[in-house]
Amino acid sequence: MKIANRAVSVFTLLLVYNAAFAGGGWPQPKGWGFFKLSQWWVVSDQHFTDSGRIDPNTTMGIFNSSLYAEYGFTNRFSGILYFPFFSRAYMNNTISGTTGETLIPGEAINSIGDTDLGIKYGITLNKPLALAATLTFGLPLGKDNGGSAGSLQTGDGEFNQMLQLDAGTGFKLGNVNLYSNLYAGFNNRTNGFSDEFRFGFEVGATFLKNRITAIARIQGIQSFKNGDLPSERSNSTSIFANNTEYLSFAPEIAYNITEKWGVSAGVGTVFYGRIIFASPAYSVGVYYKLTK
Amino acid sequence: MKIFHFLLALPFLFNSCIGDDVVDDFVPPxxxxxxxxxxxxxxxxxxxxxxxxxxxxxxxxxxxxxxxxxxxxxxxxxxxxxxxxxxxxxxxxxxxxxxxxxxxxxxxxxxxxDSTVIPPVVMTLGGEIKSTSSYALKGSFEITESGSGILISIGSDYQASTALPGLYVYLGNNRSSIANAKELQQVAVFNGAHSYQVDGVGLNDYQYLLYWCKPFNVKVGEGEIK
Known part of the structure; x- marks a missing residue:
């Protein structure tokens, strides 16, 4: 994440939002799948600085239309894809309050975004504690240097590899089905970006005859600050920066329209951060569960 | 079919247009x-x-x-x-x-x-660079005439955060805007003494040394030239 770094930020803020009925310590059973079409966006006129305080910036926005998919190749192995097939980054015009003239014209770029490909392995199956390991490759398919100042990005320009371990369990409280999941991962970043430690915890509850699932998540990223990306090449404080750190709270709610189709909405708020946008990110989506 | 239409509409519903940010850039003439x-x-x-x-x-x-x-x-x-x-x-x-x-x-x-006294050829102006943001930036500077322009000498007490993306230094007469400022270059030194030779500029042409995060159009610090 360059003032928040791509593979890590995008993965955490975007991909993990797709976890209603997917993700966590449970791989998809063989032949089953989970597919979600989502819109994720953040618009921010401020960011967390390297000292953790909040400074203003020209209003910028990032919008991703994405496909997220999990498919069970076997009962233990699931393939994972996060593909932002349309990604837009823009910056507002800067207007003189004195003369009304445009001082710096706004800009926008459109492209596909950085994409994640992963494979999940179920370490335990049909046990009270579901353990899974996921290897994710972050493919730098987006633009990392768009616009006249190079600050418009739909990707961070680096290929990263992340190994993540998930531990999840399901339980009941009265008539409410609940689950919880804990994960930790190491994200190896290239091209001068610092590596990262990622972690998160979530609790979900399904109720109203399995119609509604409410999820609460806490997610974090800690940078190892071991990258050597020169500041001249660092042109981001959005979600694609280097040495980004944050702790966020991201609730999500999903509504099962039928047994297979559903819709969801989520919001992510960063309450501690360094070098990342200081505004909430939102997501809405439609998902489909492939079962036998 | 309704869901299919909804899926198609998603990218267009949420992809925003460019808006306006208005800055207060008034300075007394x-x-x-x-x-x-x-x-x-x-x-x-x-x-x-x-x-x-x-x-x-x-x-x-x-x-x-x-x-x-x-x-x-x-x-x-x-x-x-x-x-x-x-x-x-x-x-x-x-x-x-x-x-x-x-x-x-x-x-x-x-x-x-009885006779005209020309001002000294070597006249020195200067000031203190101060952060106007949460990013670390400080140091003293001096400006002297040099060749066909001026030499801006940043002192050994200068420090700037390396976390800033695209930090640039300018000479300007409006501390709130770089719209009409003279861009010197992207900052490449973040600690210690260094200098900028600026040709075609006089000692009294500008009032401020400005540090700006150019990609995000955010002021980081300034030094009033005295």
């Missing part, structure tokens, strides 16, 4: 005498010059009205050409009309004596 002289010899002449900057700090060509407070000592014509007439003191003024009935004026005391 000002005129500055840029070819100063302390002492003019009797019977000698000196061409004064002046620069006008408008309410956003942009240099603008405006008619300048020159005047002398003591015409028996120092005469001055409409172009700013002054003549020493007799020993004594006078105040030279450059005045510009703003168009709304008001004016801005700059004054400079001049002594008329």
């Amino acid at each position: 000002a005129v500055r005498i840029t070819a100063p002289l302390d002492t003019l010899g009797v019977g000698k002449t000196w061409q004064f010059e002046a620069k006008f900057t408008n309410n956003i700090g942009a240099e603008e060509a405006r008619p300048v009205a020159w005047s002398s407070s003591n015409l028996a000592v120092l005469g001055i014509d409409g172009t700013g050409l002054a003549t020493g007439l007799s020993k004594g003191s006078a105040i030279v003024a450059a005045e510009v009309e703003l168009g709304d009935g008001t004016t801005v004026k700059s004054e400079r005391p001049v002594t008329v004596a």
